[in-house]
Amino acid sequence: MRGCAPISPPPCWTRRLRGPRAVQTVRPGRPAGPCREPGTALDPVAAGDIAAGQRGVPAQVADRRTGVGPAVPVLELPSSWQAARTALRFTAGGTAMDPGPRVVHADQLGGLAVLATAVGPATPPDSDVQALDRAASAAPWMLATLEAVTTSPSLRAAAVGLTVHHSTLQERLHQAEQVLGWSVHDPNGRLRLHLAFVLRRLHRGNA
Numbered sequence: 001m002r003g004c005a006p007i008s009p010p011p012c013w014t015r016r017l018r019g020p021r022a023v024q025t026v027r028p029g030r031p032a033g034p035c036r037e038p039g040t041a042l043d044p045v046a047a048g049d050i051a052a053g054q055r056g057v058p059a060q061v062a063d064r065r066t067g068v069g070p071a072v073p074v075l076e077l078p079s080s081w082q083a084a085r086t087a088l089r090f091t092a093g094g095t096a097m098d099p100g101p102r103v104v105h106a107d108q109l110g111g112l113a114v115l116a117t118a119v120g121p122a123t124p125p126d127s128d129v130q131a132l133d134r135a136a137s138a139a140p141w142m143l144a145t146l147e148a149v150t151t152s153p154s155l156r157a158a159a160v161g162l163t164v165h166h167s168t169l170q171e172r173l174h175q176a177e178q179v180l181g182w183s184v185h186d187p188n189g190r191l192r193l194h195l196a197f198v199l200r201r202l203h204r205g206n207a
Contacts, residue, residue, distance in 0.1 A: 005084035121205030
């Protein structure tokens with residue numbers, strides 16, 4: 001079983017029963033049954049895939065920010081849901097002003113999960129997060145472009161994903177570096193940029 005924390009909980013867990021399409025939903029303190037609350041509806045086939053440990057997510061959940069906990073035995077479901085809530089804090093809206101993954105699996109965070117214990121809404125944003133916010137105000141394409149640079153294997157791949165010419169991407173990055181104050185053309189600069197995006201998401205107080 002696996003905990004799933006959409007942007008509007010309550011918690012919802014799914015497990016596969018007999019047959020490839022049979023799925024049961026379990027909530028703390030409630031009998032097993034269908035998941036009906038807004039924001040937690042689960043498609044039977046996709047929910048079964050999550051319960052089986054696969055990476056697919058239900059269509060009703062995939063279109064909004066969702067954290068997914070690790071697959072665990074029934075008695076450990078509360079810990080899976082807590083992990084899902086942590087993963088939710090690392091998600092993004094998938095928009096131009098909040099680019100990034102809408103769905104994050106807790107067991108793929110690795111050491112990044114440690115940051116969630118140290119950074120929150122009450123934590124003052126550091127200078128790199130402030131620089132990222134300034135960049136967001138500089139141009140409507142800025143954050144989506146920078147996020148693509150941090151998640152693509154190369155700048156050419158980032159340009160393809162953004163559907164812009166490679167020279168256009170280079171011009172954008174030159175402008176972005178003037179605002180950020182550091183280069184994003186080298187691995188260290190891209191790692192710094194990636195961490196700034198992660199910290200920016202953790203400063204939100206909705207998980």
